[in-house]
Amino acid sequence: MTAPVLQKPAPASGRSPLAGPRWRPGESLFRWVLLACLALGIVFLVSLMSYILVEAWPRLDSRLWENFPSIRRPENAGAQSAIFGTIWVISFTALFCLPTGIMAAIYLEEYADSNRWYNRLIELNIQNLAAVPSIIYGILGLGLLARQFGLGTTVLTAALTLSLLVLPVVIISSREAIRAVPQSIRHASLALGATQWQTIWRQVLPAAVPGMATGAILALSRAIGEAAPVIMLGAVTFVMFNPEGLQSEYTVLPVQIYNWISQSRTEFHHLAAAAIILLLGLLLLMNAAAIWLRNRYSRRW
Structure with missing residues (x-):
């Protein structure tokens, strides 16, 4: 005697379960709107980059990184001092903020008790500091580091100020990366x-x-393009020498670009566009x- 075959009830709509997905005009419209927004952003980006490249083409040569700035002869002027100043500042910014941010993230994720009030206060302050405008950090660095601590308008002051600026970003991104590691790895190692x-x-x-690498590079990319804090810290717009240490005066590419843009002669505008291309290259x-x-460690894990 055979068992009775149970029939699956038909959907309430009367459609067959083997039928394809129903066409929804709202979903299709939303998808096309998203694609249009993406295309619009790409068009604006390509237009902007094309304009900058055309403006920079007359000065995209070795003079840009071999020569120092010049007011009287813009056809031979370069940005060597700004390039080396940017490298000095961003290198020490990474040296100061990356180890500090990663260790803070390790403490908050692996050791800190989230039920303690002071740990919750630290987390709240980190999230709030990530949204503070960069000019506030410039004022803080000028009043506290440059004047109260007597560091002056030097490479060290700029590096410490930019480190404070991007430190919340490093901590938050590092915490998210640590949190994404499966707990089974920790349990197996402890076992x-x-x-x-x-x-x-x-x-x-x-x-x-x-x-962590993704978050660190986003933080340093923000630091290398900031002009407001270093202007507040007294970055010189016309420097004829490269930095020689942490106590040396300096300039950076964003400040040098601002200086050239403010000039009336066309040659300086070409120089500014070429410096923008150089900054984007960095x-x-x-x-x-x-x-x-990231790809190297992703293949290992």
Whole structure:
């Protein structure tokens, strides 16, 4: 005797379950609106980059990074002092903010008790500081670091101020990367007899490097393009020498671009456009390094 076959009830709409998905005009319209917004943004970006490239073409040569700025002879002027000043400032910014931000993220994610009031206060302040305008950090650096601590308008002051500016971004992105590591990795390492620090150093951090690298490069990209804080800190717009140490005067590419844009002669506008291309090239190199690092560790994990 055969068992009775149970029939699946038909949908209330009367459509067959084998029928294709129903066409929804609202979803199609929303998708086309998103595509139109994306295309509009790409068109504006390509137009802007094309305009800058055309303006910069007469000065995209070795004079740009071999010569120092000049007011009387703009046809031979360059941005060597601004390039080296940018490298000095951004290098020490990374040296100060990346280890501090990563260690703070490790403490908040792996060691801190979220039920304690002071840990909740730290998390709240970090989230609020990420939204503070950059000019506020410039005023803080000028009043506290440059004047109260007597550091002056030097490379060290600029690096410390920019480190404070991007430190919340580094902490938040590092915390998200650490949080994304599966708990099973931690449990397996602890079950094999590893200490908590050995688990963090050998298992959690290598798995979180791709996310940390992305957050770090976003933070440094913001720092390298900031002009307001370094203008408040007294970055010189006309420098005929390269920085020689942390106590040296300096200028950076955003400040040098601002100086050239404010000039009336066309040659300076070409120089400013060429410096913009150079600054974008530095950003692309930094992003390429982060992508390489992220892909390398992603293949291992």
